Amino acid sequence: MATSTAHNVNLEAAMVLTPPPLADYLVVAPLAIGFVFGALCLMTRKNIDRQPYIAISGLVLMLLADIGLFWHVLQNGTVVMTMGRWLPPFGITFVADMLGATFALVAGIVGLAGGVYALEDVDRTGRRYGFYPFLLLMLSGVTAAFLTGDIFNLYVWFEVLLIGSFGLLVLGSEREQLDGATKYALLNLIATTLFLLAVAYMYGMFGTLNMADISRKAAGLRDTGPLFTIAALFLFAFAMKAAAFPVNFWLPASYHTPRIVVSGLFAGLLTKVGVYALLRIFLTLFDVERDALAGTIAIVAVATMVLGAMGALAQNDIRRLLGYLVISGIGMMLAGLALGSQTGLSGAVFYAAHSMVVMTALYFLAGMIGERMNGFALNEAGGLYSRVPWLAAIALILFLSVSGLPPFSGLWPKAFLVKASLDVGAWWLAFSILLTGLLTTIAVGRTFAFAFWRESTRETDDTDTTRPTNGGRAVAGSLIALTLLSVAVGIYPEPVIRVTDRIASELLTSGSYVDAVFPAEEPMVEEPSADEGEAQE
């Protein structure tokens, strides 16, 4: 690249010369809004009465931008934008395909629900410690991780969402929180560092960090390079982020310690980023390596889902029980990744979206149960059915939904996954999925029996039969909204299935991702070494 002395450089080879259409700016709109409003919340952190309004309007705008982006991608296919006018692979590319746009949309829904729930759940002290800025920045990090098309940039977003989650986790600094946060922080930091290590090896091999560029160069390097090693490293790092067995122990140690709204947001958003990254890496970049690792992923998936459900059975604290159910759900998604077929991937993505909504709602529900029982211990629970019948109805819906029973949203993805397993003769995988469903039903059914049906064990202190504070409209409203979403998807799943089917077929033809980033078939001068400059920073 150094010998030419021609002075009139052809800019067309390196830069975008026509400005992108206005609609394409939707790719960066959600995170731009998130960061701007996060900064505004930070500036108004002294004025904690006004801060929630700013935060909620920011979350609403983010959700609108997510909806707009989703609609744009649904109509016009993958949208690509490269920063700083550089053509890919030189600039940092943002790519919104159906997978990323769908995850970003569900994250937006969960984020808004969390923000509304927090209006009453997070008190003034929590706001003063900066709940809303952390929430907005973490949500921006999550959304950006779903939309970036650059592997190093993905690492940066992982760290952004991680530091936001640290802030939320230690909010209040109680003993339990500090204990949980120490383990969460150290193990997650190790996971992202290992992810960075995999990125380093990949950069040494490919000389590029653009995911589409890596995808199209992978075929040529497969014979000579240790791609399998790199893929295995990615699997380990992201499995740790996603809390897959045997690297899941940070999750039950920490997810029950913060405020309940934070637990709900973590359950809905964070582990799913790991799942998203696994889908992206193993289907868009390393599809051949995925086939080779499919057996390992399947074993991990089975262990994660079954042991997660068994862990849930052994818990007395409702929040810890839910933590194990989060892990169990991760196993389901990994099963879809291991199958790697159209039906399996469609089921995995559907399950991820279902899990984001339902797990968040379940934590919100646990918060309401805990508030009415003055604690989360099952052996002291009871009497809620007679006191708050509507909450019992919602609990029943969510419990059936998380176990995958009809007519709620958990049924369809599980049906897809079982069918996909039987299609390839993996009866043991189908059996594990159904067994997990049974164990989950027992665990949540027992929770329902103890917390709602059983007569109250404490006859005397029936203190809060009426709502203690603020009417509880925001708390109940966000919980009911998420529950209705699960019911609606369960009764009328066709639109969602169409979307997830399209995601699965897009993932299975990794060429579509590459073609979107590199539209014209231009002969690029390439040498497979590391000194191909890429304008980073």
Place this chain on the structure above:
Amino acid sequence: METAMAVLTGLFFATSFYLMLSRHIIRILLGVTILGNAVNLTIFTTGRITREIPPIIPDDAVMPIEAIANPLPQALVLTAIVISFSFFAFLLVLVFRSYQELGTDDTDEMRDAEPRDEPAPPLGY
């Protein structure tokens, strides 16, 4: 040169894994920090170590006139250093706070979030 760097990086990794196997949080923290540095060295090495001039283009040229060093690994390492340093600062405070609060830095004794005597769930009404 790459060989020497590879050996050095390997030593870094070995040290960090040894430290992370400890039960004491402060050693784990040091291990994580060394792990971050080991990864930074890896990025630097995988970017190929060459003796070239810095990537600066003279005023009267539009592209480098001779072979230049690869600037990208340095940008990556710089980003990673900033991130790992800020995380180290946060973790140091977090670990110190939990040491103050819990009175121990032994992970076996840190059982506040997962108490040993947590009762089993009720088996019947």
